[in-house]
Amino acid sequence: AQSVTQLDSHVSVSEGTPVLLRCNYSSSYSPSLFWYVQHPNKGLQLLLKYTSAATLVKGINGFEAEFKKSETSFHLTKPSAHMSDAAEYFCVVSDPLFGNEKLTFGTGTRLTIIP
Amino acid sequence: EPEVTQTPSHQVTQMGQEVILRCVPISNHLYFYWYRQILGQKVEFLVSFYNNEISEKSEIFDDQFSVERPDGSNFTLKIRSTKLEDSAMYFCASSESRDTATDTQYFGPGTRLTVL
Numbered sequence: 001a002q003s004v005t006q007l008d009s010h011v012s013v014s015e016g017t018p019v020l021l022r023c024n025y026s027s028s029y030s031p032s033l034f035w036y037v038q039h040p041n042k043g044l045q046l047l048l049k050y051t052s053a054a055t056l057v058k059g060i061n062g063f064e065a066e067f068k069k070s071e072t073s074f075h076l077t078k079p080s081a082h083m084s085d086a087a088e089y090f091c092v093v094s095d096p097l098f099g100n101e102k103l104t105f106g107t108g109t110r111l112t113i114i115p
Numbered sequence: 116e117p118e119v120t121q122t123p124s125h126q127v128t129q130m131g132q133e134v135i136l137r138c139v140p141i142s143n144h145l146y147f148y149w150y151r152q153i154l155g156q157k158v159e160f161l162v163s164f165y166n167n168e169i170s171e172k173s174e175i176f177d178d179q180f181s182v183e184r185p186d187g188s189n190f191t192l193k194i195r196s197t198k199l200e201d202s203a204m205y206f207c208a209s210s211e212s213r214d215t216a217t218d219t220q221y222f223g224p225g226t227r228l229t230v231l
Contacts, residue, residue, distance in 0.1 A: 032215050032216045034215075036222070041124075041224060042224055043118070043119060043206070043221075043222040043223045043224040043225065044158075044206065044208075044222035045222070046219050046220075046221075049215075049219070051215075051216040051217070052216070090158065094215040094216075101146060101148070101163050101170070101171065101210070101213040101214070101215060101220075102160045102163070102171060102173075103150070103158075103160060103215065103220060104160070105150075105157050105158035105159070106157065107156070107157050108157075108158075
């Protein structure tokens, strides 16, 4: 079965410092991987996705993620945190073997930015 | 930018009552989904819907749940007889196609359902 594990439930960084949100996945086939962000009282917004093309994926707002098959990881990074980055971040996997439209979510990481 | 909308933002109901959660997907999208998130737990897939029928559903989506596209714009989730454990945030999503490798599911802001 497909699954994702987000290793940190809460991450705090100072404004202007790098962000690292960790995600490991389990999938039996060639997965699609996503990061979604949820700001308070807003819907889930797609940040970026990996779909078997380039392993380094660039998303919106300066975020990027690297697909590492050998480590089954898809960590999200940003070189310099901004106050507006404070939100909940979800790592998500879908696997053609389990029905391509079904998204499987991690438990989420709450990112706090310290001024 | 087009967006998925959901109403109400918060619904409080008594156990055993029926509730209908409403969603307006993005207008040119053909695939519709419901997910839910129980407080402190993962967002879970409930059901996908295409061409007026369910295309996939999870084990959570039992006979108490039903979905409908009653007109050209709304997509609804009905819970026939609510239980305490149905308390959760319910997210609606829509996409142009079913292939997440080539397309994106767009999510609404959610409806928080509280069952007393």
